[in-house]
Amino acid sequence: GYWSRLKQTHEENGSHPMTSVTSLTDLVHQRLTDALTSVLPETDGVDPLLRRSDRADFQANGILALAKKAKSNPRELATQVVGNIVTGDVIKDVEVSGPGFLNITISDKAITENLAARYADTERLGVPRKDTPGVTVVDYAQPNVAKEMHVGHLRSAVIGDALRGMLDFTGERTIGRHHIGDWGTQFGMLIQYLFENPGELAPAAEVDGEQAMSNLNRVYKASRAVFDADEEFKERARKRVVALQSGDKETLELWQQFVDESKVYFYSVFEKLDMEIRDEEIVGESAYNEGMPETARLLEEMGVAVRSEGALVVFFDEIRGKDDQPVPLIVQKADGGFGYAASDLTAIRDRVFDLNATTLLYVVDVRQSLHFRMVFETARRAGWLGDEVTAHNMGYGTVLGADGKPFKTREGETVRLEDLLDEAVERATAVVREKAERVGLTEEEIVENGRYVGIGAVKYADLSTSANRDYKFDLDQMVSLNGDTSVYLQYAYARIKSILRKAEGAGPVAHPELELAPAERALGLHLDAFGELLAEATAEYAPHKLAAYLYQLASLYTTFYDQCPVLKADTPAQVENRLFLCDVTARTLHQGMALLGIRTPERL
Ligand code: ARG
Helix, strand or coil: CHHHHHHCCHHHCCCCCCCCCCCHHHHHHHHHHHHHHHHCCCCCCCCCCEEECCCCCEEECCHHHHHHHHCCCHHHHHHHHHHHCCCCCCEEEEEEECCCEEEEEECHHHHHHHHHHHHHCCCCCCCCCCCCCCEEEEECCCCECCCCCCHHHHHHHHHHHHHHHHHHHCCCEEEEEECCECCCCHHHHHHHHHHHCCCCCCCHHHCCHHHHHHHHHHHHHHHHHHHHHCHHHHHHHHHHHHHHHCCCHHHHHHHHHHHHHHHHHHHHHHHHCCCCCCHHHECCHHHHCCCHHHHHHHHHHCCCCEEECCEEEECCCCCECHHHCECCEEEECCCCCECHHHHHHHHHHHHHHHCCCCEEEECCEHHHHHHHHHHHHHHHHCCCCCCCCEEEECCECCEECCCCCECCCCCCCCCCHHHHHHHHHHHHHHHHHHHHHHHCCCHHHHHHHHHHHHHHHHHHHHHCCCCCCCEECCHHHHCCCCCCCHHHHHHHHHHHHHHHHHCCCCCCCCCCCCCCCHHHHHHHHHHHCHHHHHHHHHHCCCHHHHHHHHHHHHHHHHHHHHHCCCCCCCCHHHHHHHHHHHHHHHHHHHHHHHHHCCCCCCCC
């Protein structure tokens, strides 16, 4: 439907004609570069250092450094450059200011024309695709089998999904990998218990997410109790681990039941999060079992890993752990077992050599950053990660409670993710309901909007802070109508839509001949910068920059709306042009929010 189409999967790319629009920043940049080059033909790499500015529309600060290089007077050089800048169409006016800065004013006509060109591109608002897209494998949303998902898993899912949306939109091809924790010695106890108590786990096909998790919890608790109390059971559980590792058929079947039951639960949570997760992208730790012995053999043969007290390990001089102590990476334990590192190293081989990844992106808790540094360095030494492949752990911070301490219930237990989401939706629904009558929403719409507002609030709060920072999970703040929240943005969008509906006879039409008020220019210039902001935020894996852009967009729109009557504007042409500005704003908000994974209801 409409929603997923906005995200533009790779498959849909390429079939569209190029309709990308050169931004005003790029146009001005080109004009200035041309002028600088004609004044200083000998100097190469001239950069006007163009910035948006409050004084004029743009300011160029690059002349100072160039004057120093050319040993000339900066103000004189600036005056010479001004004489060479083509003006009259895009650039209305250039002035020298201070010691040699340039203040540049864009013509109203150019602003409106550029926006009109963006508006004509119904698919992408004139935003270009990357010239040379690569393949990014995004490792995100990786909960653990037979365990409750926690807020950390929420962060990975939300950030990873937003990054994928942004990357896809730039034309990059993304492949998701949900590296779920589905292997390890803890399964010995669980499987042995299920073996001795068949039927304790209802078939996955017969349960919903909540039942699945409660079954898993019950089996976990029961098996734990026997394990702790009964030495003989403990022994049988240990043997079960061996059976699992050696691929015993019956044991694997029981293990599979835990995986399937857990997936029912995962899917229900992801659905609550309004997030699409594909089965073929759930490729957990166990998927790499087969390749792990070879990973170990290759590393040992190459001398990247060495035997130490029976274990196969990699040493690092340059990577230090806590207290500046060197920590080795354990590829294979002394008992022959493989662990987390071996599975990640094998996954790298798969992603680089089979999926042809040019970028490996991991959205994992920052507390695992040492692990990833060691894994990446090992893969580099082994030649699996060449210079042409980038590996990056987008480590995210801890979710804190309103008290600033790691998020826990009053009883000190970790908070269930679903409870949090349910509460967010509940509060959001109350907020929506308050205004529902005035807007004329049906009960069904209230429920649906409550869900979009609640889930949007949780996602936005996460995405609007720089990911490596800890952030406070504060539901009151998240669903607040004022301030930097998704609700604020969703209301801005809905308000614009309501104006467009009320316009009746008139519709959005661009009138480049009209003069623009200051608030219109500010809004227009910001709208025009959507593409470059998006490119920057994507390249830096910084969804918070996109969030900040959208928040500023909504604020500029509010100012515009306060200062410039839309439906009651002076002339019919002005009404149309303002409706046009409204609609470009709406579409930009809608597109930006969709990339972040947040819906914008039409009526709110
Ligand atoms: N399942 C792990 C956890 O809950 C996260 C997996 C991260 N991805 C990876 N390739 N190691 O902590």
